[in-house]
Amino acid sequence: MAMGLSLIFGVLEIVNFAHGEFYMLGAMIAYFLVARLHVGYWPMIAGVTLAVAALGVVLYEALLASVRGRSFERSILLTLGVSMVLQNGAIALWTTTPRMVETEYAYTNVTAGGIRIPLLRVFALALAAAAFAALFTVLHRTRIGKAMRGLAQNPDAALMVGIDPRAVSRLAGAIGIGLAGLAGAALAPIYSVHPTMGFAFVFKAFAVIIVGGLGDVRGAAIAAVALGVVESFVAGFFPLILVDAVAFVAMILFLLFRPAGLFGRGVRV
Amino acid sequence: MGRIDRRLPIALLLVWLGAVTPAGAQEPIHIGSSIPITGGVAFFGQHSRWGTELAIAEANAAGGVLGRKIEVNFQDNRCNPAEAVKSVTQMLGEKKYVAMLDGLCSGVVLAIMPLIERAQIPLVVANASATAVAEKSGAGGNKWTFKVNPTDASLAEAMVAWLAKEGKIANIAFLGEDTDFGRSGMLGFQSALGRRGQKLASTDFYQQGTADFTAVFTKLRAQKPASLALYAIAADFQNLIRQYHSFGVGIPLTGRVLSDQIPKEILASGALDGTSSVQPYTPEVETAGNKAFVAAFQKMHGNPPNLLSYMSYETTRVLLDAIKRAGKADPAAIRDALEKTKLSSLLGDEIEFDKNNLAHKNAVILTIKNGQIVVLGLSRT
Amino acid sequence: MTAAGRAARALGVSAAVLALLGPLLLPGEYPATLGISIATFAVLATGLNLVYGYTGLLSFAQVAFFGIGAYTSALLVVQRGWSLWVAFVAGGIVAALLGLVVAHASLRLSRHAFSIVSLSLALLCLIVARDWVSLTRGPMGLPGLPAPRLLVPGLGAVAVDRPGVFYGVVLAFAVVALAATHRLVHSRVGRALVAIKLNEALAQSHGVDPLRYRLLAIGVSALLTGMAGGLFVFHLTIVDPSIFDFYYTETMLIMVITGGPGSFWGVVGAAVVISALPDLLRFSTDLRMVLYGIVLIAAVLAFPGGVGGWIARRRLLRWRRALS
Numbered sequence: 020m021a022m023g024l025s026l027i028f029g030v031l032e033i034v035n036f037a038h039g040e041f042y043m044l045g046a047m048i049a050y051f052l053v054a055r056l057h058v059g060y061w062p063m064i065a066g067v068t069l070a071v072a073a074l075g076v077v078l079y080e081a082l083l084a085s086v087r088g089r090s091f092e093r094s095i096l097l098t099l100g101v102s103m104v105l106q107n108g109a110i111a112l113w114t115t116t117p118r119m120v121e122t123e124y125a126y127t128n129v130t131a132g133g134i135r136i137p138l139l140r141v142f143a144l145a146l147a148a149a150a151f152a153a154l155f156t157v158l159h160r161t162r163i164g165k166a167m168r169g170l171a172q173n174p175d176a177a178l179m180v181g182i183d184p185r186a187v188s189r190l191a192g193a194i195g196i197g198l199a200g201l202a203g204a205a206l207a208p209i210y211s212v213h214p215t216m217g218f219a220f221v222f223k224a225f226a227v228i229i230v231g232g233l234g235d236v237r238g239a240a241i242a243a244v245a246l247g248v249v250e251s252f253v254a255g256f257f258p259l260i261l262v263d264a265v266a267f268v269a270m271i272l273f274l275l276f277r278p279a280g281l282f283g284r285g286v287r288v
Numbered sequence: 289m290g291r292i293d294r295r296l297p298i299a300l301l302l303v304w305l306g307a308v309t310p311a312g313a314q315e316p317i318h319i320g321s322s323i324p325i326t327g328g329v330a331f332f333g334q335h336s337r338w339g340t341e342l343a344i345a346e347a348n349a350a351g352g353v354l355g356r357k358i359e360v361n362f363q364d365n366r367c368n369p370a371e372a373v374k375s376v377t378q379m380l381g382e383k384k385y386v387a388m389l390d391g392l393c394s395g396v397v398l399a400i401m402p403l404i405e406r407a408q409i410p411l412v413v414a415n416a417s418a419t420a421v422a423e424k425s426g427a428g429g430n431k432w433t434f435k436v437n438p439t440d441a442s443l444a445e446a447m448v449a450w451l452a453k454e455g456k457i458a459n460i461a462f463l464g465e466d467t468d469f470g471r472s473g474m475l476g477f478q479s480a481l482g483r484r485g486q487k488l489a490s491t492d493f494y495q496q497g498t499a500d501f502t503a504v505f506t507k508l509r510a511q512k513p514a515s516l517a518l519y520a521i522a523a524d525f526q527n528l529i530r531q532y533h534s535f536g537v538g539i540p541l542t543g544r545v546l547s548d549q550i551p552k553e554i555l556a557s558g559a560l561d562g563t564s565s566v567q568p569y570t571p572e573v574e575t576a577g578n579k580a581f582v583a584a585f586q587k588m589h590g591n592p593p594n595l596l597s598y599m600s601y602e603t604t605r606v607l608l609d610a611i612k613r614a615g616k617a618d619p620a621a622i623r624d625a626l627e628k629t630k631l632s633s634l635l636g637d638e639i640e641f642d643k644n645n646l647a648h649k650n651a652v653i654l655t656i657k658n659g660q661i662v663v664l665g666l667s668r669t
Numbered sequence: 670m671t672a673a674g675r676a677a678r679a680l681g682v683s684a685a686v687l688a689l690l691g692p693l694l695l696p697g698e699y700p701a702t703l704g705i706s707i708a709t710f711a712v713l714a715t716g717l718n719l720v721y722g723y724t725g726l727l728s729f730a731q732v733a734f735f736g737i738g739a740y741t742s743a744l745l746v747v748q749r750g751w752s753l754w755v756a757f758v759a760g761g762i763v764a765a766l767l768g769l770v771v772a773h774a775s776l777r778l779s780r781h782a783f784s785i786v787s788l789s790l791a792l793l794c795l796i797v798a799r800d801w802v803s804l805t806r807g808p809m810g811l812p813g814l815p816a817p818r819l820l821v822p823g824l825g826a827v828a829v830d831r832p833g834v835f836y837g838v839v840l841a842f843a844v845v846a847l848a849a850t851h852r853l854v855h856s857r858v859g860r861a862l863v864a865i866k867l868n869e870a871l872a873q874s875h876g877v878d879p880l881r882y883r884l885l886a887i888g889v890s891a892l893l894t895g896m897a898g899g900l901f902v903f904h905l906t907i908v909d910p911s912i913f914d915f916y917y918t919e920t921m922l923i924m925v926i927t928g929g930p931g932s933f934w935g936v937v938g939a940a941v942v943i944s945a946l947p948d949l950l951r952f953s954t955d956l957r958m959v960l961y962g963i964v965l966i967a968a969v970l971a972f973p974g975g976v977g978g979w980i981a982r983r984r985l986l987r988w989r990r991a992l993s
Contacts (some may be wrong), residue, residue, distance in 0.1 A: 061927030082966065096926045096969045107326050111955045115331035116591055117523035119530075119551060137534040198668055209862055210499040211526040218497060326958045327916070362954050368911045373904070374702055374948055377832070381699035395909040398812035400907055403698075420812055466799055470807040493800070 036098040039217025040105035041196045045071045045203020047109065048214040050118050053208075060122040064146065064204045070195045071200020079192035109214035117211040124208070141223075143205040150201055154194070167191050317617045319607070320379040321389040322372050322400065325364035328496055329393065332596050335413055335416060337362050337392050338589045341460040341599030343608065345588065353611050360389065366466070367392065369641075371398035374398050380407045386617045387412065387607055390600060394418035394468045397433075399424075405432050410610075410623040412436065414603035415596050418468055426645035434626050434645040436603045438568055442546070444476025446651045446667040447566035452484050454564075456515060459489045459543070461508060463528075464519030466493035472644040473519040473544065475503045489513045498524060501531045509537055517543035525549055533559050541565070547572065547654055547661045548594060556659045563656040564664075569635070570652050572661050577634040602633055602649075614623075635666060692836050701832035704906050707844040707944045708836070712897040712925035713917075714940035715850050715933070716890040722930030723854055724886040725866030726780055729772070730787035731894050731921055733794040734764035736912040739902040740798065744809050746903075753817035757899030764895025765888045772887045776880055778948025789812060795913035812907025817903055835904050846893045851933055853889060862886055863931070920944070927968050929977020936977065 052058040127138040158164035169177040324333035363375035387410040390396035397416040413435040425433040464470025545565035585593040614621035637650040650666040692704030738760035745756035775786040816830035864872040902908040928939030
């Protein structure tokens with residue numbers, strides 16, 4: 020989730036407030052695939068990711084392409100607008116009733132060292148790891164990935180060496196939003212699915228990408244893991260409500276000591 | 289000034305049209321309702337709305353009230369007092385509404401109360417649970433506000449009384465939503481336990497919209513309380529119960545366990561056996577009235593009712609009954625009629641308002657045995 | 670200015686005065702209620718504009734200042750028995766002090782650190798309001814805030830319990846607050862702020878201390894925002910944690926960006942339109958917020974630089990025409 024946000028920010032310089040809504044859409048599509056069409060777990064994951072990535076292309080072509088570049092503010096407004104339309108449109112269309120995605124693995128557990136872990140969580144973790152590995156490889160090993168990184172670092176120079184900014188940005192948008200969809204698909208069978216589910220995730224995602232360094236995929240992944248560990252540690256020993264404060268305190272502390280993020284390319288806004 | 293002259297004939301025409309329309313026989317009776325339709329608690333607003341809509345549809349199908357159709361205008365308040373004040377003032381400004389329904393969130397209802405008092409329009413609350421609403425109503429000052437649902441304190445008292453009888457009030461931990469629902473539930477539990485010389489072993493609150501409860505379950509498992517009082521609702525409850533099951537938490541649950549929203553597979557697994565719960569309502573209650581209600585609700589909205597939709601349904605019935613007894617669609621007459629309400633609820637008890645305009649409806653105590661939900665009985669709140 | 674221009678201006682001013690007084694003259698409480706909301710948001714948006722538009726610091730903490738002002742003045746009135754007229758100023762001062770402390774700590778790092786810290790501050794305030802139950806009563810809020818009393822010469826103490834009267838009070842506050850901000854941004858200080866925003870190093874070399882000016886902007890903005898919050902909750906008669914609703918932050922951002930950051934009247938105009946917009950859309954219960962989102966997207970596509978940018982471009986064109 021945070022990786023997608025980070026990618027969009029890094030390449031497109033767009034702060035995507037609608038990211039949580041794409042996560043919600045991913046989960047909703049997952050619900051319809053499983054409950055209505057009785058699609059299995061793995062086809063569902065693939066289908067949802069592709070569908071949401073396609074939505075990402077549509078979003079980019081329809082709206083974001085026009086704000087590419089120096090209009091940071093317009094990107095905030097546009098994505099806020101998209102977020103409102105998607106969230107409230109989902110409420111109007113599908114009602115707010117929380118839904119359960121009952122896949123074939125719903126009640127399967129694996130036991131490791133006396134601790135029961137639901138199989139679906141193992142899958143979700145594996146999917147996140149795989150997505151991270153894939154993204155990392157694409158960014159660092161392929162031509163298109165290099166083009167993306169080039170575009171993020173210096174748009175003008177990238178243009179000069181023959182990178183088509185529009186095509187690359189479109190792809191970055193598709194992958195970034197597709198990752199939100201993947202997160203939705205992987206988590207839909209674990210959590211209940213409802214139109215306002217994306218809201219709470221956005222703050223955490225923001226915290227994670229800031230700690231990790233904006234636009235830095237590796238940093239985002241490590242920050243996400245670290246945040247998860249810190250949160251469960253805090254919840255284990257302190258009142259639960261403090262957990263929500265943790266992300267932000269961690270963020271402040273981090274900025275004090277490493278103003279440039281984990282791997283410090285510098286925070287750019 | 290020429291413009292006013294031109295408007296005059298039109299105004300006269302309108303007055304004339306108004307005079308010749310058959311004395312309002314076709315004009316519906318308007319009721320307003322400001323509830324959350326967007327935002328984090330839209331789910332509750334949805335169910336409140338569905339409950340009201342069913343009661344209205346039934347009344348209209350039966351020929352309306354006083355021979356007139358009933359129409360409800362639902363307005364969004366995001367559960368935010370600022371939005372509530374705007375939406376209610378707007379409706380009050382239109383002068384056609386004879387009463388207001390619900391509000392849903394306690395903060396919202398408390399903000400609406402001075403408005404409807406000034407406008408002299410009755411407000412019938414279905415779901416706001418804060419005790420302050422009843423404290424300020426009736427003998428408490430605001431003669432225009434009525435509250436049908438029981439307060440959290442009285443529900444907690446009913447639950448703890450049952451637990452005490454079973455000898456299960458020692459070492460109870462508390463886990464609740466960080467809203468007035470969870471907070472006042474915790475206070476209710478704490479004072480009910482306090483009267484019996486016990487206290488809560490621990491208290492935890494989670495933010496509304498939390499998806500993951502792994503950490504708190506790990507902590508509770510290590511702490512080993514005898515039982516866990518749960519105050520959770522909507523999507524959070526479903527997440528909680530699913531994770532409770534998949535992590536094999538195994539601590540008996542009590543409090544406000546929403547028996548009707550437990551997935552069938554988890555219920556049948558027997559993992560929740562020994563759970564006890566207090567609810568203002570549960571669909572499992574075996575009265576003829578309730579069975580008909582559940583069926584009609586399912587048919588109209590494609591979802592089973594929950595306690596919010598039930599409360600709004602009963603509250604709307606209370607209001608319609610008062611309009612009928614008032615004999616005219618006049619706010620003051622409706623208010624007077626509301627005071628004299630005596631209506632049987634679907635659960636078989638009588639709805640009557642006390643001097644604080646608060647109804648003392650029955651609470652349902654239920655338990656889970658062998659993967660089945662068993663209603664233990666009704667207890668007066 | 671041409672005679673036609675002067676006439677247009679006079680017409681504009683009288684229309685504005687009429688619009689301001691409208692809620693006092695129109696029947697019913699709704700126009701005044703809407704007026705209170707519009708006047709309050711005009712102050713909030715201008716507060717954000719001062720920090721973001723003129724100073725270039727993206728602050729998410731405006732809602733925190735708003736809520737802190739609200740809680741401070743409500744607590745002082747309810748628990749200490751202060752008069753609201755003193756308490757709401759105190760609310761503004763507390764908000765300003767907090768703003769200065771936070772800004773001083775974070776601005777020494779970077780502008781981005783300030784943005785992030787301001788976001789965290791807003792969320793921490795929400796958590797504190799919810800969980801410091803012994804002070805704020807948590808999610809139960811502080812209901813039943815008493816109507817303030819106003820000493821009117823000749824009438825004695827008048828209870829400000831009607832929205833119409835309350836609108837008068839809020840309007841007076843908003844006019845004073847906006848006038849003060851207007852003066853500030855059009856003074857030497859305002860020009861220094863813009864200079865820092867455009868080129869910090871250059872401004873510094875001209876002897877302008879960026880930190881001092883930025884702190885001034887944040888302090889003034891937090892003061893006015895806090896005071897607005899202190900007044901606003903007495904109109905609602907209740908303050909609860911929803912005063913820190915992220916929705917307010919979104920609304921303020923939308924107002925400043927559609928108005929054009931750094932454009933004083935553009936933002937005020939946008940505040941008026943956008944605080945009325947969700948209410949004008951109340952005809953559709955289900956699609957209200959969807960329509961709001963669509964209007965927002967359409968506005969961004971139609972006015973890339975905000976309304977202020979559009980006005981500035983028009984002015985530029987006019988000058989060019991006049992020159993050629």
